[in-house]
Amino acid sequence: MNIDGQAALVTGGASGLGEATARELARLGAKVAVLDVNLPLAEKVAADILNGIAKKTDTLYTPFFWRYIMMIIVLLPTFIFKRVRL
């Protein structure tokens, strides 16, 4: 299925599964409308998507500190990672 250029409406797009769907559809090139009863959070997700497009990156950490948390997690040796409950 070719998503690129398609229009998508994502209800409940401000968090959870809807947010992940909105971000993935945008990554695949769809024009996404993020709909949610929580308007401030929906606007934040939409702004994040636009920010990601502007920076030409698939991965955008919001809030920013997740970049550093993920960096630490990625650097953990496997035997320690397997023991940690994340």
Ligand SMILES: NC(=O)c1ccc[n+]([C@@H]2O[C@H](COP(=O)([O-])OP(=O)(O)OC[C@H]3O[C@@H](n4cnc5c(N)ncnc54)[C@H](O)[C@@H]3O)[C@@H](O)[C@H]2O)c1
């Ligand atoms: N997360 C899971 O593993 C999982 C598994 C199975 C089913 N589900 C179901 O999938 C749905 C979404 O789950 P989630 O974890 O992403 O939840 P979530 O609470 O993270 O996200 C739901 C979003 O929908 C929005 N919303 C609620 N009512 C709305 C309305 N009337 N119009 C527009 N937006 C509205 C909320 O503001 C919220 O942003 C839920 O019904 C949940 O029960 C979730």
